[in-house]
Amino acid sequence: MYKALVCCRAGMGSSILLKIKVDQVIKENDYPIETEHGNLDSIIGYTGDLVVTMEDLATELKGKVPYALGVRNIVDKAEIKSKLEEFLETK
Numbered sequence: 001m002y003k004a005l006v007c008c009r010a011g012m013g014s015s016i017l018l019k020i021k022v023d024q025v026i027k028e029n030d031y032p033i034e035t036e037h038g039n040l041d042s043i044i045g046y047t048g049d050l051v052v053t054m055e056d057l058a059t060e061l062k063g064k065v066p067y068a069l070g071v072r073n074i075v076d077k078a079e080i081k082s083k084l085e086e087f088l089e090t091k
Contacts, residue, residue, distance in 0.1 A: 002033045002091070003048030004069075009040045009057065018074040022052055025080045031088065050087055 006022055008015035019037045026033050035052070043051060043065060050067040051058070058070025067090070069083050 002050065002087075004033050004035045004050045004052050005038055005042055005046055005048050006035050006052045007038045007040060007042055008053055012039075014054065014074060015039070018052065018054075018071060021075055021077055021080055022084070025077050025084060028077075029081065029084075031084055033084065033088075049091075052083075 004022070006015055006019040008018070015037060019035055022035055025031070026035070033050075036048075040057070043061070046065065048066070050069055051061060051065045052069045052071065053061070054074065055070035055072045058068040061068040067087055069087055071080055071083060073079055
């Protein structure tokens with residue numbers, strides 16, 4: 001089972017909505033991923049497998065977290081599914 005942190009800079013509305021959509025995609029496709037929610041500060045000391053966030057923040061996080069998954073449209077389940085599949089293919 002992989003651990004994912006879904007976050008944004010503030011940990012408020014956009015990342016909550018993203019987490020809901022990510023969880024829906026995970027459940028619909030039976031992906032071996034469990035999520036938790038947080039803000040940018042949650043990355044400090046984070047030991048999970050991937051961070052799911054907005055595309056601009058993911059670019060900043062590359063090399064600082066094990067895997068940064070950036071989503072352009074946080075309500076587009078097809079995009080989220082595609083990005084999660086890319087992650088799973090690396091494992």
